[in-house]
Amino acid sequence: MTTKREVIRRPASLPQRMYEIHTLFHQFLNELQSRSPAIELPGYWIPNIDIYETNAAVVLEIEVPGITPKDFDFTIDGDLIRIKGEKRQEIQEEGSSFRRLERRYGMFERILRLPAEVSEHKVGAIYQDGILKITLPKKASEEQLF
Structure with missing residues (x-):
């Protein structure tokens, strides 16, 4: 007695190879990291x-509309720069209420690694x-000094 074998085909949307769990986890972390600027707290x-x-x-x-230069502060520590500021919400008229509030207000702070060593002197900032x-002059390298 012979049995007829059926061919089972995978849908094209399924991966054709098995992923290991750590590969999926790394893909998840990479996706989360790419979206992290969109995650904001009240x-x-x-x-x-x-x-x-x-x-x-x-x-x-730095894209910061609606903020005056006095609302910024930045410090340089080695190859890191810390940028802080605050965007204040305008006082609304008495008796009014928001129907929609999409603009962001509040504090911000970013710490970024700089691609080169910079001098803390002669830093320029224009708003x-x-x-x-913010223009940070590079430190003179040993080669440039001689």
Whole structure:
């Protein structure tokens, strides 16, 4: 007596190879890390920051509309920069209530590793059109001194 064998095909959406649990966990962590700037707590927000490097300096451009320069503070410690600030909510008229509140208010703090050693002297900061631009001159290397 012969039995007929049926071919069972996997749907195309299923992975064709088995993943090990640590691979899936690493994929999850990478996805979480890529989305972390979107995770915000009430009374705390995270501004977007671009960092680029020129021959002479490291430049940070921080997107912080509605904040005055006196609301910022930054410190440099080795190859780390700590940027702090606060965006204050305007006082609303008495008797009014919000129907929708999408803008973020509150404190922020970012600690970033700089791509090069910078000098803490002659740091430049310009605030224009909602962008805080911090220019950090690079430290002179040993080769440049001789």
